[in-house]
Amino acid sequence: MKHVLFAASLGSAVLLAACGGASSTNSASPSPGSANIPTPPAASITGAGSTFDYPFFSAAFYAYNQKFSQVTVNYQSIGSGGGIQQFVKKTVDFGATDVPAKDSELQPAGGSAAVVQLPVTLGTVGLAFNLQGINTGQLKLTPKTIGGIFLGTIKKWNDSALTADNSGVSLPDMPISIVHRSDGSGTTYIFTDYLSDVSSDWKDKVGKGKSVAFPVGLGAKGNEAVASTIKQTPGAIGYVELAYILQTNMPQASLQNRDGNFVIPSPEGATAAAAQFLATSPTSFSIVNAPGKNSAPISGYSWAMLSKEQTDKTRGTALVDLFDWLVSDGQQYAVNLHYARLPANVERDAIAALKTLTSAGSTLLNVPSGS
Amino acid sequence: MSQGTAERVVPPPLALRHRRQRVDGDRVFEGLALGAGIVILAIAGIFVLALFLPALPAIRQFGLGFLTSSEWNPVTLRFGALPFIFGTLLTSAIAMVIAFPIGLGAALFLAEEARLRFIRVPLSFAIELLAGIPSVVIGLWALFILVPLMRTTIEPFLAHTLGFLPIFQGPVSGSSFLTAGIVLAIMVLPILVALSRDVIRVVPRSLREGSLALGATKTETVWSVVLPYARVGITGAMLLSLGRALGETIAVTMVIGNRAEISRSLFAPGYTLPSVLANEFTEAVGKIYQGALFELGLVLVLITILVNVLARVMVWRFQGGREPTRV
Amino acid sequence: MNRLAARVMLDRLVSALVILCVMLAAIPVLILLVFVVIKGLPGMLAPGFFTDLPHPIGVPGGGVFNAIIGTLVIVGIASLVAVPLGTLVGIFLSEFGRNRVGDAVRFVSDVLTGLPSIAFGIFGYTVLVATLGHFSAISASAALAVLMLPVILRATETALVLVPNALREGGLALGAPRWRVTMQIIVPAALAGIVTGALLAMARAAGETAPLLFTTLGNEYLQLNPGRPMGALSLTVFKNALVPYTSLQDQAWAAALLLVIIVSVTNILARVYVRRVQR
Numbered sequence: 001m002k003h004v005l006f007a008a009s010l011g012s013a014v015l016l017a018a019c020g021g022a023s024s025t026n027s028a029s030p031s032p033g034s035a036n037i038p039t040p041p042a043a044s045i046t047g048a049g050s051t052f053d054y055p056f057f058s059a060a061f062y063a064y065n066q067k068f069s070q071v072t073v074n075y076q077s078i079g080s081g082g083g084i085q086q087f088v089k090k091t092v093d094f095g096a097t098d099v100p101a102k103d104s105e106l107q108p109a110g111g112s113a114a115v116v117q118l119p120v121t122l123g124t125v126g127l128a129f130n131l132q133g134i135n136t137g138q139l140k141l142t143p144k145t146i147g148g149i150f151l152g153t154i155k156k157w158n159d160s161a162l163t164a165d166n167s168g169v170s171l172p173d174m175p176i177s178i179v180h181r182s183d184g185s186g187t188t189y190i191f192t193d194y195l196s197d198v199s200s201d202w203k204d205k206v207g208k209g210k211s212v213a214f215p216v217g218l219g220a221k222g223n224e225a226v227a228s229t230i231k232q233t234p235g236a237i238g239y240v241e242l243a244y245i246l247q248t249n250m251p252q253a254s255l256q257n258r259d260g261n262f263v264i265p266s267p268e269g270a271t272a273a274a275a276q277f278l279a280t281s282p283t284s285f286s287i288v289n290a291p292g293k294n295s296a297p298i299s300g301y302s303w304a305m306l307s308k309e310q311t312d313k314t315r316g317t318a319l320v321d322l323f324d325w326l327v328s329d330g331q332q333y334a335v336n337l338h339y340a341r342l343p344a345n346v347e348r349d350a351i352a353a354l355k356t357l358t359s360a361g362s363t364l365l366n367v368p369s370g371s
Numbered sequence: 372m373s374q375g376t377a378e379r380v381v382p383p384p385l386a387l388r389h390r391r392q393r394v395d396g397d398r399v400f401e402g403l404a405l406g407a408g409i410v411i412l413a414i415a416g417i418f419v420l421a422l423f424l425p426a427l428p429a430i431r432q433f434g435l436g437f438l439t440s441s442e443w444n445p446v447t448l449r450f451g452a453l454p455f456i457f458g459t460l461l462t463s464a465i466a467m468v469i470a471f472p473i474g475l476g477a478a479l480f481l482a483e484e485a486r487l488r489f490i491r492v493p494l495s496f497a498i499e500l501l502a503g504i505p506s507v508v509i510g511l512w513a514l515f516i517l518v519p520l521m522r523t524t525i526e527p528f529l530a531h532t533l534g535f536l537p538i539f540q541g542p543v544s545g546s547s548f549l550t551a552g553i554v555l556a557i558m559v560l561p562i563l564v565a566l567s568r569d570v571i572r573v574v575p576r577s578l579r580e581g582s583l584a585l586g587a588t589k590t591e592t593v594w595s596v597v598l599p600y601a602r603v604g605i606t607g608a609m610l611l612s613l614g615r616a617l618g619e620t621i622a623v624t625m626v627i628g629n630r631a632e633i634s635r636s637l638f639a640p641g642y643t644l645p646s647v648l649a650n651e652f653t654e655a656v657g658k659i660y661q662g663a664l665f666e667l668g669l670v671l672v673l674i675t676i677l678v679n680v681l682a683r684v685m686v687w688r689f690q691g692g693r694e695p696t697r698v
Numbered sequence: 699m700n701r702l703a704a705r706v707m708l709d710r711l712v713s714a715l716v717i718l719c720v721m722l723a724a725i726p727v728l729i730l731l732v733f734v735v736i737k738g739l740p741g742m743l744a745p746g747f748f749t750d751l752p753h754p755i756g757v758p759g760g761g762v763f764n765a766i767i768g769t770l771v772i773v774g775i776a777s778l779v780a781v782p783l784g785t786l787v788g789i790f791l792s793e794f795g796r797n798r799v800g801d802a803v804r805f806v807s808d809v810l811t812g813l814p815s816i817a818f819g820i821f822g823y824t825v826l827v828a829t830l831g832h833f834s835a836i837s838a839s840a841a842l843a844v845l846m847l848p849v850i851l852r853a854t855e856t857a858l859v860l861v862p863n864a865l866r867e868g869g870l871a872l873g874a875p876r877w878r879v880t881m882q883i884i885v886p887a888a889l890a891g892i893v894t895g896a897l898l899a900m901a902r903a904a905g906e907t908a909p910l911l912f913t914t915l916g917n918e919y920l921q922l923n924p925g926r927p928m929g930a931l932s933l934t935v936f937k938n939a940l941v942p943y944t945s946l947q948d949q950a951w952a953a954a955l956l957l958v959i960i961v962s963v964t965n966i967l968a969r970v971y972v973r974r975v976q977r
Contacts, residue, residue, distance in 0.1 A: 397877050400876065401794055401876075403786065404790035404794055407786035408790045408791070408799055408803045409799070410787075411787055411807065411847065414844055414847070415810065417821075418817075421820065421824040421825055422817065422820060422824075425824060472719070474719075474723060476718070476720065477719045477724075480716045480720040494724050497728065498723050498727070500727050501726060503901060504727070505904075505905025505906070505907070505954075505958070505961060506905070506906075506908075507907040508730070508734060508905070508957060509730065510939070511950055511954050512730050512733055514939055516733055557726045560723050589712075590712040590713070591709070611812075617814070618815070618817075621815075625940070648820070649908060652819075652820070652912050668817060668820050671816075671817070675813060676812065678812075679808065683808055
């Protein structure tokens with residue numbers, strides 16, 4: 001009996017060592033507790049895209065570099081549209097977008113069959129505003145008023161539609177300055193997806209997309225600039241990813257969800273919304289206006305795009321190792337920044353998708369399944 | 372035979388050899404220099420192609436209607452350049468309206484009045500220093516200092532006093548055509564002042580002195596003698612500054628509000644050709660969208676070239692065919 | 699009031715207006731500099747500004763070391779191409795350029811000077827990014843080199859043209875070949891103007907942002923390989939200006955101050971050098 005046990009533990013130790021060794025040329029000892037996080041080969045990776053993800057990526061890639069100094073990930077937040085475009089043109093190793101790229105957009109890169117899109121984060125969009133004396137949660141917005149504001153039919157803060165829902169607060173006699181995205185944005189897609197769902201007026205007049213013709217408002221490039229503009233413009237309101245709102249202490253509105261409850265957008269709300277859907281895929285991904293009493297109404301996943309066939313094996317290996325970490329251990333950085341952790345089934349699907357990446361025929365990801 | 376070090380006597384065979392050397396060495400040198408010149412022409416040619424070729428799909432698709440359409444919709448792939456042309460022209464016009472009187476006045480002062488070096492030099496220096504400040508720094512200042520100032524003070528003031536004019540009506544947010552125009556005026560002033568000053572200096576003293584001798588005041592001399600004489604040159608200076616304003620990218624992008632819409636109000640946000648290129652270039656997916664952006668770039672380049680060539684012709688003609696002064 | 703008095707009063711009024719104009723023209727730069735110094739100095743004096751890499755957003759501290767190196771590398775490579783080439787073309791224009799080719803070059807150079815800076819970015823992208831398949835510092839250097847060429851070229855030509863012909867004739871009379879006369883007599887005589895032109899062009903390139911936006915893209919890490927994306931000071935200012943994090947906005951001001959210092963010092967040095975040599 002003793003011999004069997006001994007042989008078994010020796011065998012598994014050898015196996016683990018082999019697995020760990022197979023995916024690294026330059027060893028940096030992995031920290032304890034993450035024995036199944038592969039050690040990546042040295043690489044300098046470039047990615048671009050979504051500003052929605054940027055706070056998360058900024059912290060996560062920095063931490064990853066602290067852990068594995070042989071890998072530097074240079075991520076430039078240029079908007080989801082930029083992420084798709086630069087990925088398709090192959091000027092970056094991966095793209096990030098809050099709305100998965102369509103097959104037609106991916107044609108120059110070989111179509112959706114040649115590209116792997118995996119969810120990397122779950123977040124939610126809030127409506128940040130700038131009104132003196134009014135703080136988070138004190139402003140209540142319903143789908144109708146949100147639609148009216150962004151369509152331009154509600155022009156002033158003390159419009160009767162707004163004061164009706166906000167009897168406890170004194171709204172000023174001030175014009176509403178809307179701030180929207182000027183660049184191709186997945187955040188815009190998520191927001192306009194929601195508006196199209198709740199307002200038939202919006203659906204007819206404007207529609208949903210990464211870049212729509214907003215009837216009114218100032219344009220700003222990136223979630224960062226929208227947040228910045230709102231902060232600097234009294235009377236402004238705009239849609240911003242939650243991390244930016246919370247990191248910079250901006251007041252945000254309380255939003256009425258599908259069930260009629262007023263919720264303040266939060267990671268828990270995003271998780272509640274995501275839980276209403278069985279799974280997510282690049283073709284079925286929308287979780288806006290989800291039912292459920294705690295669901296945050298404007299939530300969404302954000303996606304990374306990788307080429308299925310990686311021509312450079314070292315870089316490809318580093319890429320899959322990076323994303324394997326990002327959707328599992330790396331999620332702690334998302335949680336710290338008020339994104340929601342990827343649900344377990346989504347994480348599993350993401351890793352399964354990573355396993356389909358190959359280089360010259362051989363699979364790049366070498367970890368035991370299940371984390 | 373030879374006196375002093377200036378002459379060199381060379382025996383005939385050496386001279387022959389030397390002459391061939393000279394010819395070879397000179398030929399190589401001339402060839403290199405000529406080659407360099409041709410390289411410049413080649414670079415310019417590549418430049419034109421780099422802008423023109425990717426624009427072809429859009430040119431074929433939209434034709435001349437591109438210049439008159441106001442729709443800019445990346446979703447339905449319908450593109451038109453009009454809002455951006457409008458924004459570019461409007462902001463530049465505002466800049467010239469503000470900068471021209473101030474610049475001309477400053478140039479007059481520096482050329483005519485300031486005999487005293489200790490006044491003239493620091494003032495010239497200050498104005499020239501502005502020319503060297505990077506556009507992004509001016510944009511940074513404009514974004515955090517000028518935009519709030521416009522929103523809280525200047526634009527409301529204009530709305531209050533001149534609000535009967537449609538250009539001063541409408542909601543105020545700080546990021547607007549007017550703000551961008553003011554930023555452009557600041558950026559264009561140094562060139563305008565420097566060029567105008569040089570032009571005014573060229574006016575012959577005898578003309579001035581003659582006018583003064585006849586009893587005219589300095590103002591009357593400037594108005595009736597100096598300015599008419601320098602008119603062509605000053606127009607050229609103005610056009611060159613306009614060319615600079617048309618192409619300014621970064622500072623304008625930071626304060627214009629990024630809205631592709633034609634508006635009657637100067638307080639409204641807008642968009643210029645360089646700004647939309649800076650913002651949307653990296654995300655244009657597909658040949659048509661990309662082509663449309665390249666076509667915008669082409670339009671911008673053509674407008675600036677036109678204005679610049681016109682300007683240089685005028686300045687050159689004014690200076691009697693001499694080389695125009697360098698900026 | 700009689701006519702004379704009226705005219706004199708008008709004259710005085712206009713003189714006052716003209717003084718106002720020159721004040722208005724000189725004031726913006728002072729206001730600008732004051733703000734940049736006040737808002738930028740604290741950030742610049744903060745520990746780590748020059749030596750640290752940027753921190754992830756939301757984490758205070760960090761610096762612009764990578765951006766400083768990036769600016770130096772990008773402008774350095776651009777200068778390595780533009781200065782020799784521009785000087786050579788300037789020599790061509792001044793010594794051999796009184797012909798149609800010379801006129802064409804001058805025209806092209808004038809046109810290039812007036813182009814919007816974003817056009818150079820588009821050029822850099824089409825020629826070196828789309829073709830090679832990735833963003834890189836070299837593509838930014840290419841864009842900047844084309845931007846610098848007309849400046850250097852014209853400064854060189856002007857400086858050489860100003861050298862009296864007597865020097866040329868004297869050299870040739872001594873039997874020296876043309877190339878020797880030019881390289882060993884004329885160019886050294888014009889060196890002040892040429893160096894000034896080069897310095898001014900480099901200062902201008904260091905401050906440019908638009909040509910860098912979609913050529914070098916940017917990089918939060920230190921990158922020494924010019925074939926990969928690199929950060930730059932002007933990009934740091936531009937990007938940090940548009941984020942809602944005050945620590946990054948402060949860094950934008952500090953980087954802006956650094957840029958202004960670099961550019962202004964170079965400009966002043968160039969002009970002082972010219973004046974001193976011309977004595």
